[in-house]
Amino acid sequence: MARAKTKNELIEAANESFEKLWSIIDSMPMDALKKEFDFSGDLKKKEAHWKRDKNVRDVLIHLYEWHQLLLTWINSNIVGSKLPFIPKPYSFKTYGEMNIEFWKKHQSTDLEEAKDMLKDSHEAVLKLVAPFSHEMLFTKQYFDWTGTTSLGSYCVSAMPSHYDWAIKKLRAHIKLIRLKS
DSSP: OOOOOSHHHHHHHHHHHHHHHHHHHHHSOHHHHHSOOOOTTOTTOOSTHHHHOOSHHHHHHHHHHHHHHHHHHHHHHHTTOOOOSSOTTOOTTTHHHHHHHHHHHTTTOOHHHHHHHHHHHHHHHHHHHTTSOHHHHHSTTSSGGGTTSOHHHHHHHHTHHHHHHHHHHHHHHHHHHHHHO
16 A cells, blocks of 8 residues: 555555554464564564564564654644654664664563553554644644654554554564474
8 A cells, every 4th residue: 555645544554554464463373473583594684673573572562662652742742842753862863772672661561461552552543643634644844843744654654654564574474484384
């Protein structure tokens, strides 16, 4: 699906990708859900996240934490309390370090809890976005706190685009399991 450019496309893409993600998770046997990822043999998988996330729980928690970033950022800025999307001491140049902190924070979170947390945060983001008009979401610089882009662009990144990232990762995990069987 092309990147959402309207409020309706955003909500549709978020829900479609989220449903696709759960369809994959629901189809996985328990051993695959709990099995550690091992992408070490694939030299094409160079990005840090291929090493950072060790299992399905880690992927779900990553999505949950990015929802939390979006929720906190919008809720704070909409009432005039200026906050950057990426909290200090991090920036868009160092958000990889932030992602590692998210990973560390949730090492005692179990898979079922991670599932519940993500489902709840997805609903919370959709509920928060619902009152915004198309113009508010997709007009660049409509809000001064979105910088040079639009609020909708951040929402796309935190929801459908991030869900697609997770789907790709889970499919790669499933493929490796099948190859090793």
